[in-house]
Amino acid sequence: MSQDYPKDTRRMPMQQGFGSDTERKIISILKILGKYSEPLGSITIARELEHEGIFLSERAVRYHLRIADERGYTQPLGRNGRMITTAGLKEVKDALAPEQLGFIREKLEMLAFQTTFDPQKRTGQLSVNTSLIDKDKFEAAISAMKDAFKAGICVSDLVASAPEGETLGSVVIPSGKIGLATVCSVVINGVLLKAGIPTEYRFGGVLEVRNLKPRRFVGIIDYSGTSLDPSEQFIRAKMTSVREAAKTGDGKIIGVFRTIPAPSRSLFEEKATLLKEAGIDGIFALGDTSEPLCQIPVGINRVGVIQLGGLNPVAAAVEAGIEIENVAESGLIDFQQLQTVWQL
Secondary structure, rough: OOOOOHHHHOOOOOOOOOHHHHHHHHHHHHHHHHOOOEEEEEHHHOOOOOOOOOOOOHHHHHOOOOOOOHHEEEOOOOHOOEEEHHHHHHHHHHHHHOOOOOOOHHHHHHHHHHOOOOOOOOOOOOEEEEEEEEEEHHHHHHHHHHHHHHOOEEEEEEOEEEEOOEEEEEEEEEOOOOEEEEEEOOOHHHHHOOOOOOOOEEEEEEEEOOOOEEEEEEEEHHHHHHOHHHHOOOOOOOOHHHHHHHHHHOEEEEEEEEEEEEEHHHHHHHHHHHHHHOOOOOOEEEEOOOEEEEEEEOOOOOEEEEEEEEOHHHHHHHHHHOOOOEEEEEEEEEEEHHEEHHHH
């Protein structure tokens, strides 16, 4: 059982450079905070740590949280507890990269399981991506995204926004920023899962389109071999031309490749129709049983599915020269919080 910090440790200045044991505990706490879309207190964190075999008293948890606060990894929210910041999420990614191959696929599966959105009732929680935009650039960013939304190069034109200090998903919006939540494609897989349709998560990629029809993938990152979200990487690397695709029909956009069991096809199409009626239409192409889709091989008795990446409109704004920090699959929000981008 791990022990609390020694008495004299409490008098040490809270700064970078602590020993590896302290760093591991801070990372473990950040991992727990990153799983939730609401603030957590030290009691809850201590209990969650126990599930991972880490035994810290509430007092010790509070001590490590104060260090995280000073480093900007966490944000205190009064008696409600703390939430992880974007800097904290990045620290977890960087610290655990060597052991997190396949982490993104596991995260997608977890978000799909946690999805409670019912497209027929139009209630429940669904997954979002959160983009952080400078206040003075927000209006220009939305303007740059509108062609992509209008052309349907998105999962949905439903969005949510939040000012600094508030939260979107599990992300606290930092000072000087406005947060924009776009619907993540995982909501589709969550609805399918609740209907008894399991989804195989294959990869995220850069999809070349002609006349807004899928042609081929020109860049692929397998979910099992990465600790970072493919969409974030492609946008950062400036590999997309979403603005061009929205204006001319030809370009490179973000797509994701999944497969479903062939016998579930009719039920899949039924759920896709309900999602579309609810304003969620991220299904871009559906293949034939056991047949390749966009040159990607599909297993026996499986059907390939290409879904649009939820961050495509944001990619268009980045292409326009607007700096945006993205946190893909940033958590869950209630469907009622969303409004169309045209209402912003």
